[in-house]
Amino acid sequence: GQQVQQSPASLVLQEGENAELQCNFSTSLNSMQWFYQRPGGSLVSLFYNPSGTKHSGRLTSTTVIKERRSSLHISSSQTTDSGTYLCALERTGNTGKLIFGLGTTLQVQP
Amino acid sequence: EAAVTQSPRNKVAVTGGKVTLSCNQTNNHNNMYWYRQDTGHGLRLIHYSYGAGSTEKGDIPDGYKASRPSQENFSLILELATPSQTSVYFCASGDATTSAETLYFGSGTRLTVL
Numbered sequence: 001g002q003q004v005q006q007s008p009a010s011l012v013l014q015e016g017e018n019a020e021l022q023c024n025f026s027t028s029l030n031s032m033q034w035f036y037q038r039p040g041g042s043l044v045s046l047f048y049n050p051s052g053t054k055h056s057g058r059l060t061s062t063t064v065i066k067e068r069r070s071s072l073h074i075s076s077s078q079t080t081d082s083g084t085y086l087c088a089l090e091r092t093g094n095t096g097k098l099i100f101g102l103g104t105t106l107q108v109q110p
Numbered sequence: 111e112a113a114v115t116q117s118p119r120n121k122v123a124v125t126g127g128k129v130t131l132s133c134n135q136t137n138n139h140n141n142m143y144w145y146r147q148d149t150g151h152g153l154r155l156i157h158y159s160y161g162a163g164s165t166e167k168g169d170i171p172d173g174y175k176a177s178r179p180s181q182e183n184f185s186l187i188l189e190l191a192t193p194s195q196t197s198v199y200f201c202a203s204g205d206a207t208t209s210a211e212t213l214y215f216g217s218g219t220r221l222t223v224l
Contacts, residue, residue, distance in 0.1 A: 042217040
């Protein structure tokens with residue numbers, strides 16, 4: 001089965017609303033990473049987060065290893081946040097070799 | 111900013127033909143990766159490399175070869191392309207100087223095998 005599960009699969013927001021994206025994993029990990037995939041394809045790294053909470057502008061990532069979950073919070077969403085958000089698990093002892101979730105597709109409407 | 115360039119952006123191939131996807135990075139990163147992305151599967155690791163001259167099998171290597179002739183270049187080779195290899199392919203580079211490794215991805219190559 002899927003070792004990394006993301007929810008929700010899709011989400012529609014009005015501009016200004018907040019979003020909480022979830023990632024659950026079923027195997028031991030070295031770290032969890034979050035990526036943003038632009039419509040049209042390329043991926044951009046958002047967070048490398050082995051544990052705890054990290055902030056970057058309107059984005060917050062929280063990883064709780066013993067609960068096998070990671071979350072991405074987007075505050076005050078903007079239309080430019082639309083796209084797909086992917087979490088990826090870095091397995092213990094396998095630096096850089098990632099197992100990806102299927103993603104959450106976010107659409108922010110004006 | 112780190113730069114990873116893939117070519118071609120789009121490719122149509124025939125079943126049984128040979129296909130080479132190219133990737134070039136200007137970051138001087140040691141590590142490079144090839145992933146494919148398919149609906150319902152997400153991104154899956156095909157091959158990776160820890161430096162010039164080295165290639166390693168990822169999670170789904172069957173039907174693919176890889177070549178790393180230099181620090182900058184990493185190619186994915188389909189010797190006998192099949193329709194099941196129709197997909198979007200992403201190359202990435204990274205440098206695990208500590209235990210952390212941020213990956214930088216190219217824009218992808220959309221391959222259609224007829």
